[in-house]
Amino acid sequence: MDVKVKKSQSIELQVQDCEEDIRKGPWSVEEDTILQNYVATHGDGRWNSLARSAGLKRSGKSCRLRWLNYLRPDVRRGNITLQEQITILELHSRWGNRWSKIARHLPGRTDNEIKNYWRTRVIKQARNLKCDVDSKQFQDALRYVWMPRLIERTHPSLPIPSETHGPAHVDPNPTAPAQHELHGSGSGSGPSALEDVSSGAELNAPLDSDSEHLVYDVWGTCDSFNGNSTLPLGGGDLMESLWEDENMWLMRQLCHDLEIKDNFLA
């Protein structure tokens, strides 16, 4: 066994031995109040001593988690917005399960929240499609179907072809904005698409350079997609319905377009 593992385990045992009255489970309102007041007065950090000093019968770990994921004043509650979904999907495709890294690009969201979103929503969709969440098929489905749809829902004015019943048709004159327009050079009237995305009421923090590239990539995908694919993009239905049975023909079309020859959806 690894030396470090031994060391870690011995520390855990020590902690257990001397702190057997440590409380676990859901936090009470009183505990929340104590922790909030203590952090407001003394600041956070040094969580083990903080827990003792505050008189909380909780581990430092538990206090830290409660503060970071719930009590912190800048934590945003509520549903993940469409823009946030786009960001999560894009960043996960880049970095994988680096939840805390992804969370840093979503102001007010915690790594735990993003992780939960991924596990409960995204993995569920992969399961529905009977493919692995890490497979190229599913990654392509995310990139070429799910994300453009999310983008369309956040910007219905953009010229993404509307879905029709039956086989798709492509706008013969795709008018998706050029990428320099998406970057918002300041010309023309009204906000650029990028500015619109980045300054949405739900996503209130300015984009750093990395996030800007992110949005650029997403829009770039959408742009090229519109020009080169025969895949229709639906309008306005909930993202979950994208995967419903009646839309499976859409996925088949996607597979054809992407020349995916595997047994996807077989």
Place this chain on the structure above:
DNA sequence: AAGCAACCCAACCGCGAGCCT
């Protein structure tokens, strides 16, 4: 209305990295 299953999310766990003494 009751029972069951699926879903959601807060909280816990194990581990590794890094700082301090």
Place this chain on the structure above:
DNA sequence: CAGGCTCGCGGTTGGGTTGCT
């Protein structure tokens, strides 16, 4: 340098909630 300790991360769990039969 070794050991103690804290912090942060990613994975997992369990209980409450919701939806379906």
